[in-house]
Amino acid sequence: MKPSSRQEQLYAEAAARFGPALQRIAHATEADHDRQRDLVQDIHLELWRSLALFDGRSSLSTWVWRVAHNTAANHVVSAKRRNVPLVSLDDATPMNDPSDIVADFEAQETSQRLTALIRQLALPDRQIITLYLEGVSAAEIGLIIGMEPATIASRISRFKSRAARQFKEKTHD
Amino acid sequence: MTEQFEALQKAWQAAPEEPFVLDLANLQKKAAGFERTIRNRNLRELAAAAVVIAVFSGYFVAFPDLLARVGSALIILGTMFVVGVLYVQGKEGEASGAELAETCLAAHRRMLQRQRDLLAGVWLWYLLPLVPGLTVFTFATNPVDGIPLLQLALNALVFIGIGWFNARGARKLQQELDSLPLPTQIQTLF
Numbered sequence: 613m614k615p616s617s618r619q620e621q622l623y624a625e626a627a628a629r630f631g632p633a634l635q636r637i638a639h640a641t642e643a644d645h646d647r648q649r650d651l652v653q654d655i656h657l658e659l660w661r662s663l664a665l666f667d668g669r670s671s672l673s674t675w676v677w678r679v680a681h682n683t684a685a686n687h688v689v690s691a692k693r694r695n696v697p698l699v700s701l702d703d704a705t706p707m708n709d710p711s712d713i714v715a716d717f718e719a720q721e722t723s724q725r726l727t728a729l730i731r732q733l734a735l736p737d738r739q740i741i742t743l744y745l746e747g748v749s750a751a752e753i754g755l756i757i758g759m760e761p762a763t764i765a766s767r768i769s770r771f772k773s774r775a776a777r778q779f780k781e782k783t784h785d
Numbered sequence: 786m787t788e789q790f791e792a793l794q795k796a797w798q799a800a801p802e803e804p805f806v807l808d809l810a811n812l813q814k815k816a817a818g819f820e821r822t823i824r825n826r827n828l829r830e831l832a833a834a835a836v837v838i839a840v841f842s843g844y845f846v847a848f849p850d851l852l853a854r855v856g857s858a859l860i861i862l863g864t865m866f867v868v869g870v871l872y873v874q875g876k877e878g879e880a881s882g883a884e885l886a887e888t889c890l891a892a893h894r895r896m897l898q899r900q901r902d903l904l905a906g907v908w909l910w911y912l913l914p915l916v917p918g919l920t921v922f923t924f925a926t927n928p929v930d931g932i933p934l935l936q937l938a939l940n941a942l943v944f945i946g947i948g949w950f951n952a953r954g955a956r957k958l959q960q961e962l963d964s965l966p967l968p969t970q971i972q973t974l975f
Contacts, residue, residue: 632802636797636802649803662885665883678885678886678887682886682889685893685896689897689900723796736890746797763966
């Protein structure tokens with residue numbers, strides 16, 4: 613199938629807007645560095661292929677998020693790369709060293725510990741939390757995942773409770 | 786607490802990334818590579834079937850006994866049937882662009898259902914077609930004064946074992962399906 617210039621334009625826009633986020637999805641899915649790179653390429657490939665069908669009935673962001681997360685989910689299932697059993701939000705091993713996290717939120721270790729926590733999660737919790745961390749609204753997450761926003765909000769709230777146990781309460785909060 | 790979660794979001798979004806070069810020519814090459822991988826997989830399955838068909842075609846010619854020839858012919862037909870099923874199921878297994886743009890729950894559910902059905906169907910689509918031919922051929926190639934019970938028992942054990950493992954896999958997938966949230970009426974993109 614010869615790619616249309618519209619498809620290429622859409623892809624260029626999607627890659628520019630969501631490129632770093634797509635890498636973070638791959639990072640949250642796959643621990644192995646080489647397979648991460650392969651997954652990033654696969655996500656971009658599937659995104660490009662799928663955009664031939666995009667007709668604007670949804671926003672580009674909803675489309676991109678769906679294709680990216682579904683490709684990542686296929687990667688996990690078809691490669692059977694479950695190095696650790698996947699768990700629900702309530703059973704995920706908490707992040708360690710809360711004092712380090714409180715002391716330095718933006719440290720790379722925070723990001724790494726967060727990624728390790730997210731990799732434990734089963735679908736669709738992993739997808740929901742990843743989207744939440746990207747700043748996507750509960751309403752749009754609901755559209756992407758296929759769940760009611762209230763259910764999405766409830767799962768995000770459980771994640772916050774889980775993570776909040778690791779944080780010291782700030783007096784002005 | 787809000788501040789802490791905003792900080793978590795910032796830390797997440799600030800994760801270092803490797804540069805990814807947008808290269809349409811490479812993407813097109815990779816797409817062609819995917820199609821080549823699928824073609825090669827199909828060719829491997831065809832090659833394995835061709836070996837089985839060649840061997841039993843040889844037996845058909847070499848054994849003048851009617852029972853042996855019927856058994857060989859049934860195995861050849863059964864093998865061709867299995868290859869056909871593999872081809873059709875392989876085609877159905879490739880996620881289209883439309884399917885990738887489904888809601889994540891729907892896509893995940895569809896993937897698990899497809900895998901569950903594949904495993905649950907092993908008995909029907911992959912083992913049963915070969916049973917008549919193997920049974921007849923076993924009778925034909927064993928001494929006429931005895932029922933080849935041992936050979937038949939071994940065949941049955943292998944087939945039952947394969948069927949059992951696949952059925953167990955299908956049950957696990959069903960459990961995973963049952964644990965998924967129920968689908969809701971969400972805007973479809975098509």
